[in-house]
Amino acid sequence: MLLLSRTQPALFFILLCPVNIIGLWWAVGSPLVMDPNSICRKTKRLAGKQAELCQTEPEIIKEVAKGAKLGLRECQFQFRFRRWNCTSHNKYFGKIVQQDIRETAFVYAITSAGVTHSVTQACSMGELIQCGCEATRSRAPPFPTSGPGADGSKWEWGGCGDDVEFGYEKSKQFMDAKRKKGKSDIRTLIDLHNNEAGRLAVKNYMRTECKCHGLSGSCTLRTCWKKMPHFREVGDRLLERFNGAFKVMGGNDGKTLIPVGHNIKPPDKQDLIYSAESPDFCLPNRKTGSLGTKGRVCNSTAMDVSGCDLLCCGRGYREETVVFEENCLCRFHWCCVVQCKKCSVRKELSLCL
Known part of the structure; x- marks a missing residue:
C-alpha cells in the first residue's frame, strides 16, 4: 500500500x-x-x-x-x-x-x-x-x-x-x-x-x-x-x-x-x-529522454491511450491500494479562517509492470 x-x-x-x-x-x-x-x-x-x-x-x-x-x-x-x-x-x-x-x-x-x-x-x-x-x-x-x-x-x-x-x-x-x-x-x-x-x-x-x-x-x-x-x-x-x-x-x-x-x-x-x-x-532510455512507463497509473477498462494494454506496452499491470491524504470536514470560522481536518482516502489503482 x-x-x-x-x-x-x-x-x-x-x-x-x-x-x-x-x-x-x-x-x-x-x-x-x-x-x-x-x-x-x-x-x-x-x-x-x-x-x-x-x-x-x-x-x-x-x-x-x-x-x-x-x-x-x-x-x-x-x-x-x-x-x-x-x-x-x-x-x-x-x-x-x-x-x-x-x-x-x-x-x-x-x-x-x-x-x-x-x-x-x-x-x-x-x-x-x-x-x-x-x-x-x-x-x-x-x-x-x-x-x-x-x-x-x-x-x-x-x-x-x-x-x-x-x-x-x-x-x-x-x-x-x-x-x-x-x-x-x-x-x-x-x-x-x-x-x-x-x-x-x-x-x-x-x-x-x-x-x-x-x-x-x-x-x-x-x-x-x-x-x-x-x-x-x-x-x-x-x-x-x-x-x-x-x-x-x-x-x-x-x-x-x-x-x-x-x-x-x-x-x-x-x-x-x-x-x-x-x-x-516504453522503457527508460537516457539517450531519448524516455522514463518508461513502469509504475504509471493506467485504466484497466479503457481502450484508448490511457488503457493498460497500450500504456504498459503489453507488459501487464498490477492492482494496488493507494491512500491519499486529503482535506476534509472543512469549516468556515468568522472571520475569515477555514479550518480542515486531514482524511485518508483509499483508492484501487492499476499500475504498469
Missing part, C-alpha cells in the same frame, strides 16, 4: 539552446526554479533580439517566463494519459527537445502559444507600459450575418479587447531569434514552423464578447470586444494538430520542407511538423 500526496510542485527552468534557433526549451533543474533574471543572466548565449529584450524590456521577459510555465502545465494536462506525459521531474527532459519528433513539435508550439497568451493578457491587465487594450477606433463595425448585430440591434467596438498582435510579435521576437542571421537548416525550419503554429492557435481563434446597454437591460446598444480563446482550448487544438502532424524532410535548396509520402498535401501554417519517428517511450 502506498501513501501519496496530491501536492507535488513541478520545479523547472528554461533551457536556452545555442544550436541553431535559441528557442525556449524546458528542462528540469530541481531544486532550481526558473525566473526572468535567470534567463537574462545568460545573455552571452542569447540571440540578438533576446538580449535586446532583456536589456530594454525586462518586464516582457517576466511574461515570457509565465508563458513557458503556462505551456508546461498545459502540456502535462494534454499528455497526462500518454506514454510520454510531459513530466518535468527528470533531468533528461532536455533530451526530448533535441529530437525532431512529434512531441518536440508540441513542446515548441505550446510554449510559443503560452508566451503569446501571457504577454497579451498582461497588456489587457495593464501590467505592461508598452501596450494596453486593443485599439478599435479605426475599425468600422461590420455588418454581421450572425452574432452581435445580426438582429439589427446597434453595436460598436469598445471595452478592453485583447491586443493579440502585440503578444504575437513579442513571442515571435523571442521564440524565433536565430544565432546567425540567414542561416537555415531543416531543424531551424521545423522549429520556426511549430512556433508559428502555436502562435496562430491563439491569434486565429479570437472570440467576440459583448455587453448590453439600455434601460432595464433592453440591449438597445451593445459594446463588443475581442478576447483570446481560453488556453485549454489552445491546448486541445494543438493536441489535434499533434495527432495529425506531418512528417517532412528538407528540400535540396535547404530552405524548404517537403512532406514525406506520396500524394500528401503540404502542411499549412497551423499544422505541426516533424522529421523523425518518436521512440515508443
